[in-house]
Amino acid sequence: MTASTETVPAGTATGGEPVLRAQGVTLRFGGLTSLDQVSLELRRGEILAVIGPNGAGKTSLFNCLTGVYLPQQGSIDFQAEPGGSWLSLRGRKPHLVNRAGVSRTFQNIRLFNALTVLENVQIAAETRVSSGPVGVMLGLPQNNKAARSARHHSREMLEFVGLRGKESLIASGLSYGDQRRLEIARALASDPQVLLLDEPAAGTNPSEKLGLAQLIQRVNTELGISILLIEHDMRLVMSVANRITVLNFGKVIASGSPAEVQQNPAVIEAYLGSGAAEELAAAEGDAGDAGDPVIAAVPEQVVRDVVPEPAAADEAADADQAVDAEAADVADASDADEEGSK
Numbered sequence: 001m002t003a004s005t006e007t008v009p010a011g012t013a014t015g016g017e018p019v020l021r022a023q024g025v026t027l028r029f030g031g032l033t034s035l036d037q038v039s040l041e042l043r044r045g046e047i048l049a050v051i052g053p054n055g056a057g058k059t060s061l062f063n064c065l066t067g068v069y070l071p072q073q074g075s076i077d078f079q080a081e082p083g084g085s086w087l088s089l090r091g092r093k094p095h096l097v098n099r100a101g102v103s104r105t106f107q108n109i110r111l112f113n114a115l116t117v118l119e120n121v122q123i124a125a126e127t128r129v130s131s132g133p134v135g136v137m138l139g140l141p142q143n144n145k146a147a148r149s150a151r152h153h154s155r156e157m158l159e160f161v162g163l164r165g166k167e168s169l170i171a172s173g174l175s176y177g178d179q180r181r182l183e184i185a186r187a188l189a190s191d192p193q194v195l196l197l198d199e200p201a202a203g204t205n206p207s208e209k210l211g212l213a214q215l216i217q218r219v220n221t222e223l224g225i226s227i228l229l230i231e232h233d234m235r236l237v238m239s240v241a242n243r244i245t246v247l248n249f250g251k252v253i254a255s256g257s258p259a260e261v262q263q264n265p266a267v268i269e270a271y272l273g274s275g276a277a278e279e280l281a282a283a284e285g286d287a288g289d290a291g292d293p294v295i296a297a298v299p300e301q302v303v304r305d306v307v308p309e310p311a312a313a314d315e316a317a318d319a320d321q322a323v324d325a326e327a328a329d330v331a332d333a334s335d336a337d338e339e340g341s342k
């Protein structure tokens with residue numbers, strides 16, 4: 001079974017109770033509305049993909065969910081345990097969101113390049129230790145046992161993602177696909193309930209993509225972690241997602257099963273331009289291949305050609321977003337709003 005032919009994964013939960021909920025989230029930067037009344041619900045045990053063209057607001061949404069941005073409106077709530085109390089994540093600092101049980105990876109790989117593979121994961125695992133990584137570095141006795149356990153846990157996570165035997169390599173020496181795996185191991189080190197993956201397969205080759213698709217499914221089924229997945233590779237999305245939410249210009253334009261979403265005219269037009277839905281329907285009729293997934297059937301290269309690559313300014317903005325989530329203060333988007341309106 002390959003990522004291109006597999007459809008909805010068998011045996012995974014699709015009808016669970018919500019674990020993470022965003023309601024009416026609006027985020028503005030000056031005159032630009034990055035997210036406009038966005039609501040979505042991640043159900044416990046599922047993989048929910050968030051797709052949409054470049055600049056649609058996907059990373060902005062992740063940044064709101066993880067405390068990097070403070071949206072001007074809306075609520076973000078997380079329920080760590082089934083039936084437990086709901087915790088508001090809105091305005092919570094990134095490291096506290098992480099501690100609550102929501103972990104993430106970043107669109108642009110952000111590893112400590114000069115550190116070893118093991119050290120990269122250990123730093124995240126040690127944030128669970130009572131006095132944190134500094135206490136561990138100082139060798140405080142009460143932390144020695146915890147540090148050993150963090151190291152053990154880090155090794156387990158590295159083995160889980162397929163990096164066993166590479167623990168002592170310097171992170172920057174890893175292949176691109178392995179660096180993506182390392183990011184996932186690091187995100188797993190804090191034992192999250194929810195994992196947010198921002199383009200985990202970006203820049204990887206087809207076989208690395210397939211391996212990452214399988215890893216994402218294993219994180220979901222074997223570790224029982226609910227996953228919110230941003231990804232441009234439609235084959236990967238269609239192969240792992242239980243449900244899909246589509247953003248365009250900061251708004252949710254569709255939500256449903258992969259089959260429903262990929263036949264949705266608004267989604268096809270968002271990706272391929274106005275009139276594309278009719279053209280594809282006609283072409284499909286001519287070719288007699290009705291039933292083929294429409295968006296999945298469009299080669300990734302075509303999608304990339306039609307959807308412009310992000311402008312340099314967007315890349316710069318993304319680099320800004322990529323401040324260390326562990327250390328970053330909440331960026332109050334209302335400040336940006338005020339500055340923009342001056």
Ligand SMILES: Nc1ncnc2c1ncn2[C@@H]1O[C@H](COP(=O)(O)OP(=O)(O)OP(=O)(O)O)[C@@H](O)[C@H]1O
Pocket residue numbers: 029032033034052053054055056057058059060061107310313314317318320321
């Ligand atoms: N810090 C920021 N300052 C100003 N504008 C921002 C900032 N962050 C995001 N934006 C803008 O918000 C919009 C949504 O950007 P975002 O990065 O969320 O899109 P995306 O869907 O993740 O796109 P891509 O697929 O290219 O990663 C874009 O117009 C972007 O320029």
Ligand SMILES: [Mg+2]
Pocket residue numbers: 058059060107
């Ligand atoms: Mg993005």
